[in-house]
Amino acid sequence: DGGITQSPKYLFRKEGQNVTLSCEQNLNHDAMYWYRQDPGQGLRLIYYSQIVNDFQKGDIAEGYSVSREKKESFPLTVTSAQKNPTAFYLCASSIWNTEAFFGQGTRLTVV
């Protein structure tokens, strides 16, 4: 089955810890995106990548880091510098300028 997979579905982090959210796609898409969604809010862009080994900051990149070493993978690290990391994180991929396919999301909670 082709698709985009995020893991884990739920993640708990202690304050001061870094955590990495996984995003893998087998759709052969060049573009990949990370969004953050807070309750009752829209999707805010954290980072995006149009090609392997290159990525760009979105609107709320502070406290986050990414890598794009392989076309299929775009992991997001939520660092201890992110002051309010509890949120729903969505990864998406697309052929540039066409529909985006989303993963099921990871719900991160700081405990």
Added chain:
Amino acid sequence: GQQVMQIPQYQHVQEGEDFTTYCNSSTTLSNIQWYKQRPGGHPVFLIQLVKSGEVKKQKRLTFQFGEAKKNSSLHITATQTTDVGTYFCAGLVGPGNTGKLIFGQGTTLQVKP
């Protein structure tokens, strides 16, 4: 910065009533996309509009792209309980092939049976 604004934020309707959500961009968009997110789910692509003034229909849903390619609307005729969810517009902003996909804040639709 470049923004995609969407109104209203919430809409409650009685089943059978119509519903419209509006999307406005501060810059000209190459295209506009619409997504639906069911409660607890992830956004799912509905449609993409590319041409100035374009109108597309999907059963009870009608999508329009403005002449200046800065605004768009989604209209649902005779809502049903299955229409419940949050509807997002999204546009690619930025030059050439380096653009980023920016979403509006979404309109959450509640339908009373």
